[in-house]
Amino acid sequence: xxxLWEGILAPLDESTGDDRRILSAGLTFRDLPLPLKYQPExxxxxxxxxxxxxxxxxxxxxxxxxxxxxxxxxADPVTLPDVAKRACEAVYLTEKQTIGPSVDAGACSYIIxxxxxxEPITDERFEELWIIAEQEGGELQIETVFSEYEIAGAxxxxxxxxxxxxxxxxxxxxxxxxxxxxxEGWSSLPFAPREMEWDESAADSRISDDCGIGGDxxxxxxxxxxHLYKDDEADPETxxxxxxxxxxxxxxxxxIVPRGxxxxxxxxxxxxxxxxxxxxxxxxxxxxxxxxxxxMADEFDDPEIVAPWDAQASITAAEKYRALSxxxxxxxxxxxxxxxVRFGRVTPITVTADGRVFGHVATHxxxxxxxxxxxxxxxxxxxGFEAFHRYDINIGxxxxxLTYGGGEHPAACQCCRGHDDHACDRLSSSGAIAHHDTMRxxxxxxxxxxxxxxxIAVAGVLAATVEDEDIQALSRGRVSGDWRSDRGKLAxxxxxxxxxxxxxxxLPTGRMASNGEVLSLTAAGTVIPxxxxxxxxxxxxxxLATRIARTVTEMLTSAGLVPAxxxxxxxxxxxxxxxxxxxxxxxxxxxxxxxLLAEIQTEASYADGVTASQLARxxxx
Numbered sequence: 001x002x003x004l005w006e007g008i009l010a011p012l013d014e015s016t017g018d019d020r021r022i023l024s025a026g027l028t029f030r031d032l033p034l035p036l037k038y039q040p041e042x043x044x045x046x047x048x049x050x051x052x053x054x055x056x057x058x059x060x061x062x063x064x065x066x067x068x069x070x071x072x073x074x075a076d077p078v079t080l081p082d083v084a085k086r087a088c089e090a091v092y093l094t095e096k097q098t099i100g101p102s103v104d105a106g107a108c109s110y111i112i113x114x115x116x117x118x119e120p121i122t123d124e125r126f127e128e129l130w131i132i133a134e135q136e137g138g139e140l141q142i143e144t145v146f147s148e149y150e151i152a153g154a155x156x157x158x159x160x161x162x163x164x165x166x167x168x169x170x171x172x173x174x175x176x177x178x179x180x181x182x183x184e185g186w187s188s189l190p191f192a193p194r195e196m197e198w199d200e201s202a203a204d205s206r207i208s209d210d211c212g213i214g215g216d217x218x219x220x221x222x223x224x225x226x227h228l229y230k231d232d233e234a235d236p237e238t239x240x241x242x243x244x245x246x247x248x249x250x251x252x253x254x255x256i257v258p259r260g261x262x263x264x265x266x267x268x269x270x271x272x273x274x275x276x277x278x279x280x281x282x283x284x285x286x287x288x289x290x291x292x293x294x295x296m297a298d299e300f301d302d303p304e305i306v307a308p309w310d311a312q313a314s315i316t317a318a319e320k321y322r323a324l325s326x327x328x329x330x331x332x333x334x335x336x337x338x339x340x341v342r343f344g345r346v347t348p349i350t351v352t353a354d355g356r357v358f359g360h361v362a363t364h365x366x367x368x369x370x371x372x373x374x375x376x377x378x379x380x381x382x383x384g385f386e387a388f389h390r391y392d393i394n395i396g397x398x399x400x401x402l403t404y405g406g407g408e409h410p411a412a413c414q415c416c417r418g419h420d421d422h423a424c425d426r427l428s429s430s431g432a433i434a435h436h437d438t439m440r441x442x443x444x445x446x447x448x449x450x451x452x453x454x455x456i457a458v459a460g461v462l463a464a465t466v467e468d469e470d471i472q473a474l475s476r477g478r479v480s481g482d483w484r485s486d487r488g489k490l491a492x493x494x495x496x497x498x499x500x501x502x503x504x505x506x507l508p509t510g511r512m513a514s515n516g517e518v519l520s521l522t523a524a525g526t527v528i529p530x531x532x533x534x535x536x537x538x539x540x541x542x543x544l545a546t547r548i549a550r551t552v553t554e555m556l557t558s559a560g561l562v563p564a565x566x567x568x569x570x571x572x573x574x575x576x577x578x579x580x581x582x583x584x585x586x587x588x589x590x591x592x593x594x595x596l597l598a599e600i601q602t603e604a605s606y607a608d609g610v611t612a613s614q615l616a617r618x619x620x621x
Contacts, residue, residue, distance in 0.1 A: 002075075030151065037051050180232050405499065436482075
C-alpha cells in the first residue's frame, strides 16, 4: 500500500477564483475509486495531468466535499517507472504543501448567473452589469453556477481554483507495513568485483566484527544496513532478526557483493526453498533488488544483468501488438474484441491491458456550439456506419480506424488551424480520408449506435503497428469524430485521437452550404463556460455599426485601397453610422467600403443580407 491522504476536494456554494460555483444540492460523484491525478506542468486546464493515486471515499458534510485515498508511490520503479516517479513527486510536493486538489467534472449542468445569485441572469440585467463593468473598469459580476456537478476525479495543481483546498494531509502507511525491508542506502555502496565468490557465513562474520557485534558497544543499526530484511517481531539486538545479507568487507570497506544479490533474487524466485516473509515485503524487496541489478548493469557495462522477474515481465502493449506483424502472415486479431460493449454510462475511449479499445465517440443529446442559430448534434447513423467501416483485417466484418498524428498534421485551411490534426472542413469525404491516411492508425474498431446512452460507441483493438506514444495518447480518452456529406446526409468517416484538445462532443467546427445544409462536421474542443457572455438581442446596433465602419476603414486604409483622408461614409446600406461630432470617426470612399461589404457578404453565404451582429463576427469586431 502506498501513502494515504485525506483532505478537502471542494468547498460548495462558494465562488472559485475563476468565477465558478458548485451548489451542494446538486453534487454527486461517480462510482469509487476515482483517479487522483497530478499536473507536473503549469498549463491551462488539466490536460497534461497523470494518474498518481486513487480517491477511495468521498463525504459531503457541512457544505464541503472531503476525500480520502492512496498515492501510488509504492509502484514498482522498474516495471512502472513513470507511475512511481510521478507519484513520489506528488507526495513530496504535497508534504511541502505546494500543491492542492482541483476537482474534475463528469456530467454537469450550469447556468450563467449574477455573482451571489442562483437564478439565470436576464438579458436586461446582463446589459446593466456590462455597462457598470465598462464604466468602472472592473470585472463583469457574473459566474457559472453548477446546479448539477458530478465529481469524476481530482487533479493536484499548484494553484487550486478553491483557496480552501489546502494541500492534502498524508500518512506514510507503507513504512508501517513494509518497514522491515531496507529500501534506501543501496545506491551509495560500491560493488565488489563481479567474479568475487559469495560465502554468506564468512561475510556475516566480517560484517559482525566490523559492527562490534558480540562486544561491549555493538552497532546494530550498521549491522541491519548490510541486510535487506529485518524481522520486526524478533529481538532487534540479535543476529536472527536480520535476513538477506548482500554485503561483505573488502580492504576495510563495506561493499555489495553481486553474487550475494544473485542469491537473494534466486531465493525470492523460490530457489533453496524460497522464503516465508510476507508477500508484501517480498514485492517491496523485488523492487529494491531490481534497482541494484540496474546499478550492476551500468557498473559492469552489461545490459544482460537483469533481475529474473524483470526478464520474465510481460512486454509492453506496443511490443505485444507489433509482434503481430513480425511474420509474413497478416496480423491475427481477436474478433471477440470487436463485439459491442454494454455501457452503464457515457464512457471515454478506454484502453485495457490486453489491448482492447472501447468507449464513446459522441452523444446525440448535446447541441454543438459554433453552429449559428441552430442546434446540431452528432448525426445518427442508421446504416451501420458503412462509410466508417472500410478496412478488412480478417475478422469477418469490415472495421473502422482511430488515427493519431501527434499534432504534426494540422489542416492547411484557415478554418481548422490550431485544431490538432483535423481535416479541413471544405474537404470531401475522400479528401478527409486521404488526410487521415497521412497519420498513424492506432486502433481498429467497430462502431454502433448505443441506444441506451444515446451515443455512438466503438470497440476493437490496438493496431499491430501501434507505438507507445500512440497508446498514451489514446488512453487519455480524447477523440474527435469527422462527419462528411455522403449521399445527402452526414456520415462518420474517421475518428481522430487528439494530441492537445479535449473531447469533442460539444464544440465542432462545421461547414454549411448557402441553403443551410451541413456539409461537414468535426468535433474538437470542449464547452467551457465563457467569462463574458453576449446574450442575443441586447446589442447596441448603432454603436456596433460604428465599430464595424471603423474596422472596415482600417482594413481598407492599411491595404492601400483608400487614402486616410477620404471623405465618404459607409451609410447607404444601413450598416454605416456617422456622427459629425465624433472626432475619432474616419470617413472612407463609399464605393470601396460597399465593395468590401459585398465581398464579406458573398464569403459568408448569407442569402438575406448581413446584419450588424453577423458582420461583426465575420470581421472580428
